[in-house]
Amino acid sequence: MNEAAHPVVLVLYLLSAVLFIFGLKGLTRVRSARRGNAVAALAMLIAIVGTFVEMGTFDPWWIFGGLLVGGLVGSFAAVRVQMTAMPEMVALLNGFGGAASALVAASNLWLLVIQPGVPVRAFDVLGGSSAATTVLSVLIGALTFSGSVVAWGKLSGALFDKPLLLPGRHVLNLLMLAGALVLGGWAAFAASDLGTIAILVVVVIVLSLALGVGLVIGIGGADMPVVISLLNSYSGIAAAMTGFVLSNNALIISGALVGASGLILTRIMCVAMNRTLANVLFGGFGAEVAGGPAGADAYGPVRSGGAEEAAMLLEAGDSVVFVPGYGLAVAQAQHTVRELADLLEKHGKKVTYGIHPVAGRMPGHMNVLLAEADVPYEQLLEMDVINPELKNTDVVIVVGANDVVNPAAMKDKTSPIWGMPILEVHHAHSVVVIKRSLSPGFAGIKNELFEYPNTMMLFADAKKALQEMVREYKVIMG
Amino acid sequence: MTGVLLFGIYVFVLAIFVGFEIITKIPPTLHTPLMSGANAISGITIVGALVAARTTHPDVATVLGFLAIVFAMINVAGGFLVTDRMLKMFGGKKK
DSSP states (O other): OOTTOOHHHHHHHHHHHHHHHHHHHHTTSTTTHHHHHHHHHHHHHHHHHHHHHHHOSOOHHHHHHHHHHHHHHHHHHHHHOOGGGHHHHHHHHHHHHHHHHHHHHHHHHIIIIITTOOOOOHHHHHOHHHHHHHHHHHHHHHHHHHHHHHHHHHHHTSSOSSOOOOTTHHHHHHHHHHHHHHHHHIIIIIOOOHHHHHHHHHHHHHHHHHHHHHHHHTSOGGGHHHHHHHHHHHHHHHHHHHHHHHTOHHHHHHHHHHHHHHHHHHHHHHHHTTOOHHHHHHHOTTTSOTTSOOSGGGOOOOOBOOHHHHHHHHHHOSEEEEEEOHHHHHHTOHHHHHHHHHHHHHTTOEEEEEEOTTSSSSTTHHHHHHHHTTOOGGGEEEHHHHHHHHTTOSEEEEESOOGGGOTHHHHOTTSTTTTOOOOOGGGSSEEEEEESSSOOOTTOOOOGGGGSTTEEEEESOHHHHHHHHHHHHHHHHO | OHHHHHHHHHHHHHHHHHHHHHOSOOOGGGHHHHHHHHHHHHGGGHHHHHHHTOOSSOOHHHHHHHHHHHHHHHHHHHHHHHHHHHHHHHHHTOO
């Protein structure tokens, strides 16, 4: 902590750190989540007030200008963003956090080392710990920023969703990382010519930005839940590094908390796919398993039907489980699902939803979408809860999900997704799969569920299919 | 100097353990809000950004600090508000 810091400031920072812990704890329980978020926001306010107290006099223009611009842009985006666009929003916010941390570290370096204009090593001015963490903060912050922007591009459709696998990309990434560390180390500990230091820092920033792109560009859309959680963690680590640079415990503590929370989510996502983090980051899953045939010609006879047949199945059944996937988000069909579910419930049928942890493009994606359509969260059942019940389920409606319901994960040891926990919908009496075509899912492999005798394919856009099912169901029920 | 670094590492490691301890089991419903809420918290870097932009003689450092404030504030305001919006949705139809 700053030697000069006022005791009041230290108390405010401590209070803020404690409230962040309470806030984060609150965010892990449905009942207390909203209050937890508010407590964390209060903690942020206290930390900012503490900083103003610490600064004493300052030039208000830059500071209030920045607060105003950032506050307006952030609030506007938060109020206006569509729930279907939430993965993009979260990705972008992660990136901004990283960018801010990198900028703070760079600004500190400029102010203390370069601006005075006296040739000196950064190490001599900042000290070893601050000099080294300046490099780390710039590196992690910048790669979080560019990686998040690439993730945003993939999620919003601005960039290609499929992994782009450049030959030798791992070597290239490793070289960029090594280059950034070596040049950063040179700038922090060896160079004393101010021009050289400035150029080195710029090169480190460029290398880090390129590294972020290199790391994320090779990862496909369906692995995005892992990537977003990991970038979330990085944004926290970058803040903690900035805390080391400034010897500010408030930053170190809060950054570490976010880093831990992001890592936990990353782990949950990896477990849900039965893959290691290394496999997700370096695997390039999807493009490399090109071995097996996967197009429509890979399938034997497939039973397909229309909305009318699906409605008849629903009419005859007593229990219905919806299994949503990314296709639901793409088709924006969450409200139509809810409409159909309401109709079924009105006729005394039991309706629940089976949610796979990695369905969609970010952790909890399906929950957010269905919550927007006012589906009670008690009806959203986790994989472990719904699986034993699927045997006794009359109709399962799979809306835009593919790999997470592929029985090959349980039955075919040679399958690339072997061992991944799935929603065992093939145990249900009948399964209706709403899908646009027989094109493969993200894993690029055939889904044998589509050939099962109890499966009916409904080839259509998810929203249109569901709307027609609502209509047909109403006709049947008179 | 190593004393300061060591102290910082103590705080960092202990805070990570606190994080692991308090976030043990998260219901999937809260995966997204936890992420966006945690992300807003990482906007704490705004504390450093404010200090970086305070100088009365604007220089490169001030401009970098100003940009840092903008980015961090988007993160803070956007993160907390969008999290609240999602959580309001979750709580809305509890009855």
